[in-house]
Amino acid sequence: MSGSEQELTSALSKALSDQGFWAELTDEFRPRLMRMVDLRMEEQIRGRLDASDVVQDAFLEAFQRLPEYVENPAVPF
Numbered sequence: 001m002s003g004s005e006q007e008l009t010s011a012l013s014k015a016l017s018d019q020g021f022w023a024e025l026t027d028e029f030r031p032r033l034m035r036m037v038d039l040r041m042e043e044q045i046r047g048r049l050d051a052s053d054v055v056q057d058a059f060l061e062a063f064q065r066l067p068e069y070v071e072n073p074a075v076p077f
Contacts, residue, residue, distance in 0.1 A: 005073070008073075008077055009070060009073055011025065012025075012066060012069065012070050012077070013070050015063075015066065016066055016067060016070065019063075022063055022066075026059050026062075030055060030059075033055045033058070034051045034052055034055050035051075037051040037054045037055060038051040041054070
């Protein structure tokens with residue numbers, strides 16, 4: 001494991017016990033992800049669902065699966 005991978009694993013481990021830190025980590029990516037989702041969302045769905053909802057759900061699922069990833073980071077985060 002390289003130094004940057006160890007730093008990432010350490011940061012993600014910290015995020016497990018500090019949801020505020022998790023929010024800080026994800027806030028950097030939120031605007032770009034929202035633009036990506038918004039560009040790809042079909043019109044029929046756009047009326048019922050907002051890009052921010054999709055991104056929030058993705059971050060929630062990622063947080064819930066974080067312990068599994070920290071334990072065995074087999075793929076890049």
